[in-house]
Amino acid sequence: MSIKVIKEKCTGCKICVKVCPFGAIKVEHKLAVIDLNRCNLCGACVSVCKFQAIILSAPEDLGTRAPKENYRGIWVFGEQKKGIIQPVVFELLGEARRLAEDLKTDVSCVVLGYKIESQQIEELFWRGADKVYLVEAEELYHYQDEPYTEIFVELIKEYKPEILLCGATAIGRSLVSRVAVKIRTGLTADCTGLAIDPETKLLLQTRPAFGGNIMATIVCSDYRPQMATVRHKVMKELPVDKTRKGLIIRKNYDGRLLHSRTKLIDIVEEIGESVNLAEADIIVSGGRGLGRAENFKLIEELAKVLGGAVGASRAAVDSGWIAYSHQVGQTGRTVCPKIYFACGISGQIQHLIGMQSSKIIVAINKDPHAPIFNVATYGIVGDLFEIVPLLTQRFKEVLKK
């Protein structure tokens, strides 16, 4: 495996220098030079070079590692909490249906839990599943890494799905990371786009990297299943079709697979009356501009009127004004609501990384040069202490009608 620059073709244009995520390319004497100690062979420079001057030699053919033709169907992990299927599952089923059209295959949902109500399962069919693999045991009522992993591995070995999709949730990301290693297959985290390559029929998995400044499309050509976690709120669910029916395949596993070395002691729900950030269609966030903890009340009031969640910048969290679970950004949560209000947030790159994929961004800041205005759909330059309460008031009136 190697990368090299073809001297005759390179013009020293430096485009490769700019796109290299690893800072591995320099131009010396009008020729690109790649520092192999920094290069990660990602190929960003290869695809951007207009002169085809960089060649990444393909891996040697090691033969087919898994008889791929035996793998059929698209699976969705049917994440449940306390017996309730999580909304991200419906989005994944919608996406799986679209992919299944291209592959001419079927969609299955895998549900692990205990005493799941039949209406929950029926809804999976209404939302696009053809089959539901259902494994029920008391040990599976709450998520635990080990039994969920072991059972998933058994199911995959027995039924051989071609693709497995999972929500990029706290549970989903922990589970499939473990499953992928045990199965020895590829896993792409946090995808924002999925498609089937018309020629190879491979799953094209597109995801942001480097905090969303670069998009990468990733494939898993030699191993099955092709596994991806998908961000919540990115894919579209299908309209509910109550005439759709499907097949339930019940599976039982013995105690050995159900054993968990980790024990769940307690579940503490902190969200209370407000909405959780991952699920919220609207998020109202406050930053340093709020000045002190008490002023978060303004943010909370606007969020409440809009039925949204409360977010915060790192500055606000580090000042102790609000709990870390509200932090949006690189060291907090990544969110993509329909509307994101940034109030008194200047828009450091670490914050932008966590919210720039929101559909609409509203920025309220007194500094007209604040970087937040570069990403804002609508900006108001002014005093948030005047503007936010007025907005709350007006939305209250408008929404009442």
Place this chain on the structure above:
Amino acid sequence: MEIIVCIKQVPDTTEVRIDPQTNTLQREGVASIINPFDMYALEEGIRLKEKYGGKVTVITMGPPQAEEALREAISLGSDEAILITDRALAGSDTWATSLTLAKAIEKIGRFDLIICGKQAIDGDTAQVGPGISAHLNIPQVTYVKKIEEIRILEHQSTGAPEHRAPSTHSAIVRVQRMMEEGYVVMEVPLPCLITVVKEINEPRLPSLKGKLRARNALITKWGIQDLGIDKQDVGLEGSPTRVVRVFSPPPRKGGQILQGNVQEMVEKLVELLKSEIL
């Protein structure tokens, strides 16, 4: 307690600027730092050592210059540092990376707790931590925001026959795991792996003594041969996933700055958002 902390050297995004013309990262001259989440992992490891005794071994996989990150970890209080570096590792995805780190941990031998940051800020996958625990077949807890306590049940003699548990202690760790709606409290026996979030602690700054120690500290270097890893299991060849295309995301459309007095601006905004909210 024998603690292993896995860290990664990443570009410092606070210094990264976006080229307005090409909308790509300008990385020239950008410094490298220890991944911020790994700083919390290191701090937690060092605190546990201070409380329970033992040793913190920090490991990283990366190019030769990742040694700087290890020296920083030593200046903060880590005892030993191991750099896994090999050209054959370039292009490794999370499967191959977690295999390599797991092999290194096996070579280290006995350990009680492995601590990783929740995810790295360049790749953002959050897959390597759980991947390591899957390769080692030990339990894991991800997104830990607090270690409530460690209950040491009995002390095993160091010469005890080792089966699958390479732990030096028989102990249970009780942690809080962050979830979307709040958190869950979990208990897990050692040896295990946890990944940590920012809330768990506030990392210290290096001491002068630490800095001096770091300068002269011996960094162990291992290649894939030292770890008994087959070349075709790592790097691009050994990685199930492969990047086929890299591109810049479409730039966000230039914003509209609302004009007028406060009343007018608010009115305008409500009008613009009404259809989205209703």
